[in-house]
Amino acid sequence: MRSTVQNVMTTDVAAVNQNASFHTVAELLISRGVSGVPVLDDDNRVLGVVSEADLLAKEEFKERYYGDDYRPPLRARIRHTAGSEGSGYRKSLGETAGALMTSPAHVTTPGAAIVTAARLMDRHGVKRLPVVDPDGRLIGIVSRRDLIKVFLRRDQDIEQEVREALHGRADVAVTDAVVTLTGTYAERSHAVTAVRLAENIDGVVAVRDELAWKHDDIADLPMWGGA
Structure with a gap:
């Protein structure tokens, strides 16, 4: 929200x-x-x-x-x-x-x-x-x-909202309004989207992206030099 x-x-x-x-x-x-x-x-x-x-x-x-x-x-x-x-x-x-x-x-x-x-x-x-x-x-x-x-929200509230936004598909930790995301997505684009969603949550100061992915679907796009 x-x-x-x-x-x-x-x-x-x-x-x-x-x-x-x-x-x-x-x-x-x-x-x-x-x-x-x-x-x-x-x-x-x-x-x-x-x-x-x-x-x-x-x-x-x-x-x-x-x-x-x-x-x-x-x-x-x-x-x-x-x-x-x-x-x-x-x-x-x-x-x-x-x-x-x-x-x-x-x-x-x-x-x-x-x-x-x-x-x-x-x-x-x-x-x-x-x-x-x-x-x-x-x-x-x-x-x-x-x-x-808006930046005075409790870490617990921010964490809950990030988890809900990501539908539990990543591990979320919040300290002093800094969100750390860990876990593995099937596609790189999904991991990128997860970071963007977390960044848009009210009160989030920064997002530390420690996500991994199995397939780099972004590199497959023509603009990224793929076939």
Whole structure:
């Protein structure tokens, strides 16, 4: 069985409405001990994510212009708005979650595979993904920490699932989530399939392939140089 986002996500989600004030967002981040929260419209649909970095943009640009009361000249404002730092400068002027957020948000669904969510986080360099229903409404959130829970399964549980997946056709031993397969298959292709099945079990860190076979049917295939 492959775990999905629904198996590990958190449903008690800290989130803010798009009209929430800067102060409200900051208080929520501190009180909940999180570094970012989803931003929602009035129908609970996810519009974006506001993070500590988004809030800190305000202080960053204040310091750059030598004090809280200093307003940069028009030329400087245009330069930052048009340049690579334009997004940060615009956020420094924001007063609500909607103005401060990064949008659109990268989201996932409850039925998505754990590996799919992990790849999405890695691709976009984010630490969490809002989980949405088919209408885009927030139903949970999944973090990197949630995803690694799958690797905390007991060795006994992993071993049982591997045995079931292989229908008892190989000897299975599991230590610290590393699976060792021993035994003999009639065909090499069956041994290869057994390793792949074991690798796909949730919680498996690695598979040590010590399987043998009686006939190398893979070498008999034309692409492998056979007749």
